[in-house]
Amino acid sequence: MRKMTAAMKQPGSRNQAFQAGSMPVPCRPDAWVLLPALLLLSIGIVMVGSASIAVAEGQGASPYHYLFRHLVFITAGVTLALSLKVIPIAFLERISRPMLAMSVLLLLLVLIPGIGHTVNGSTRWIRLGFVNFQVVEAVKLMVIIYLAGYLSRKAQFVQSRFFDTLKPLIFAGLLSAILLIQPDMGSAAVITAIVAGMVWLAGAAWRHIFVLGMLTLPAFAFAAMEPYRLRRIVSFMDPWADPYASGFQLTQALIAVGRGELFGVGIGASIQKLFYLPEAHTDFIFAVLAEEFGLFGVVAVLVLFLLLVTRIMIIGIMAHRNDKPFAGFIAYGIGLWLGLQAVVSVGVNLGVLPTKGLTLPLISSGGSSMLMTLVAIGIVLRIKYEMDRDNVVYYRRKKPAPGAVE
Numbered sequence: 001m002r003k004m005t006a007a008m009k010q011p012g013s014r015n016q017a018f019q020a021g022s023m024p025v026p027c028r029p030d031a032w033v034l035l036p037a038l039l040l041l042s043i044g045i046v047m048v049g050s051a052s053i054a055v056a057e058g059q060g061a062s063p064y065h066y067l068f069r070h071l072v073f074i075t076a077g078v079t080l081a082l083s084l085k086v087i088p089i090a091f092l093e094r095i096s097r098p099m100l101a102m103s104v105l106l107l108l109l110v111l112i113p114g115i116g117h118t119v120n121g122s123t124r125w126i127r128l129g130f131v132n133f134q135v136v137e138a139v140k141l142m143v144i145i146y147l148a149g150y151l152s153r154k155a156q157f158v159q160s161r162f163f164d165t166l167k168p169l170i171f172a173g174l175l176s177a178i179l180l181i182q183p184d185m186g187s188a189a190v191i192t193a194i195v196a197g198m199v200w201l202a203g204a205a206w207r208h209i210f211v212l213g214m215l216t217l218p219a220f221a222f223a224a225m226e227p228y229r230l231r232r233i234v235s236f237m238d239p240w241a242d243p244y245a246s247g248f249q250l251t252q253a254l255i256a257v258g259r260g261e262l263f264g265v266g267i268g269a270s271i272q273k274l275f276y277l278p279e280a281h282t283d284f285i286f287a288v289l290a291e292e293f294g295l296f297g298v299v300a301v302l303v304l305f306l307l308l309v310t311r312i313m314i315i316g317i318m319a320h321r322n323d324k325p326f327a328g329f330i331a332y333g334i335g336l337w338l339g340l341q342a343v344v345s346v347g348v349n350l351g352v353l354p355t356k357g358l359t360l361p362l363i364s365s366g367g368s369s370m371l372m373t374l375v376a377i378g379i380v381l382r383i384k385y386e387m388d389r390d391n392v393v394y395y396r397r398k399k400p401a402p403g404a405v406e
Contacts (some may be wrong), residue, residue, distance in 0.1 A: 030315070030384045032374040036308040037362060037377050041074060043301060044363035051273045051288045052281035052365060056319045066365050077108025080371070081378025086295055089386055093381070099142040100171060106142075107178040122357070123183050125368075134368035136179065136187045141372055143175065143191055144198070144333030151202040152325040160202040162211075168195050169212050174374040185354030190340055194207070197336040198329060235353040252277045253287040253349050264294035282367045283357055301363070302346070304311045309339040312380050319383060327383045334376045 045067070052066035110116040111121055115130050116127040125132035147168055157164040172195040176188035201211055231246045239247030239254070256272035258385075259265060275282040275313045280288050290298050316331030337359050345360040347353035359366040361373045 012314070016251070019275075028388065029381050030311065032311040033308065033315070033377065033380055033384070035309070036304045040301070040304050040308070040362040043304075044285075044360075044365075045070065045074070047285050047289050047292075047363060048281050048365045050270065050292065051267060051285055053276050053279055058275065069367065070365050071368070072372070073370045081374045084378040084382050085373070085385065087382070089327050089330070089383060090322075090380075092145055092330070094151055095153070096145050096258050096326075099146035099149075102138045103142045103146070103175060104178070106139055107219055108183075109177060110135055111178075111181065112401050122182055122184060123191030126275050131367055134373065135292040136184060136191075137368040137372040139175065140187070140191060140194070141334075142336065143172075144194065144376075145400055146171075146199050146329060146331035147195060148333060150325050151198060155202050155325065157220050158199060160203070162208050165199060165204045165208045166212060168199055171195070186344065186358045189356075190337070190344065190358070192339050194333055194336045198333050198339075201332050202329070222350045233354050236351070239351065249278050249284070249355055250351050253284050256284075256287040256291040257350060260294040260297075262294045263296050264290075264292045267292055276359045281360055283345070283355075283364070284349055285364045286346055286360050289363075290349070292377055305339070305361075309342075310337070315384055315387075318387060322387060324383075324387070327386070331380055331383055334380055337376065338373070 007060055022124060030234070041292070047068045049064065049067040053063045056065040059065075064163060066230060092370075093233050110126060115126060116125045124134050124136060126135055127133075127327060151158060154164050169192075172192045176192055179185070179188040179191070196213070200206075230377075233247035239250040241247060243251040252272055256270065256277055259272070261312040265271075265299060270288050272279075273288050277284050277287060279380055286298075286301075289301065293300075312335035314329055316328045316335065319325070319328035319331060343360055344353060344356055345364070347356050350358055359369040361369065364370075
């Protein structure tokens with residue numbers, strides 16, 4: 001390493017040329033983020049194509065309608081992610097404060113008659129031309145950007161003052177209350193968990209988080225007492241008690257997972273996707289994947305998610321060690337978002353958690369979710385690019401003593 005450092009200081013070296021601006025800084029996307037994301041996207045394309053054919057034909061559309069739609073949103077998401085290369089993280093930090101008001105306004109906009117679009121009893125979408133956009137997916141990223149700015153400014157106070165720890169959770173509670181009106185309890189729980197996780201990573205005391213958690217618990221318990229949510233919880237505890245009504249979704253998902261065994265029944269050979277499993281190409285796509293690829297495919301997908309989320313969190317640690325707290329908190333938030341949503345989606349499909357309308361990131365067919373997930377990954381790649389551009393060293397190296405030879 002000393003030889004490398006000395007070589008970098010030699011006149012005419014590439015490093016000095018980069019610093020002087022005479023040579024362009026090489027932009028090499030982080031392979032440990034890019035490779036798992038691309039593999040998950042590829043698996044998602046295959047699974048959406050397999051799981052959606054019967055659904056599209058049942059609606060009188062082309063067999064590849066949902067696959068084509070999926071590819072369109074992937075293309076749009078990749079284009080947006082690539083465009084983030086020219087947007088510095090400092091710009092996101094400057095606009096982080098207005099994100100609070102924008103998040104609330106977007107969620108309230110959905111509730112206005114004539115603007116919000118209702119599907120299956122839930123008003124969560126805004127119609128944009130020929131597509132419906134689920135605004136909560138954008139709100140998740142906006143919450144992360146706002147909270148990253150807040151924590152980068154108030155980190156030392158969050159670590160010691162209860163009120164400064166309380167502020168972000170009040171914000172999360174306000175958003176959750178609006179989401180429960182739509183209703184969307186799954187997204188409300190994810191946003192609350194993201195905020196709590198980021199506050200904890202900022203160094204908030206455990207006792208403060210515990211007290212705030214106990215304060216929010218009655219609100220979620222009250223929300224869970226809604227008749228249809230209560231039916232979901234009861235059916236989750238014993239889905240086989242009513243397998244043809246309240247427990248239908250979960251029992252069909254469990255049948256699909258069980259049929260997969262070790263290596264699955266093969267691509268396209270799933271039976272449960274043929275109108276037995278509701279929302280086979282979105283919320284329950286993991287069950288179809290388990291049926292067609294078996295335990296081997298399930299473990300492979302979980303390992304890819306683990307690699308992706310772990311690398312994003314490591315990039316957050318790198319940013320903090322190099323005095324980039326805002327970028328670090330954004331990486332933490334995105335890692336928590338993808339990790340929590342993947343855990344909830346997989347848990348629902350395996351019968352570990354009650355049914356929630358959450359997509360599996362990078363795999364499920366869902367335009368808004370896919371679009372914003374790819375934008376989030378683009379931001380993470382931008383963070384890593386800026387650290388590489390600034391020739392940041394990702395570890396602490398002792399300075400040599402005066403007069404010492406390197």
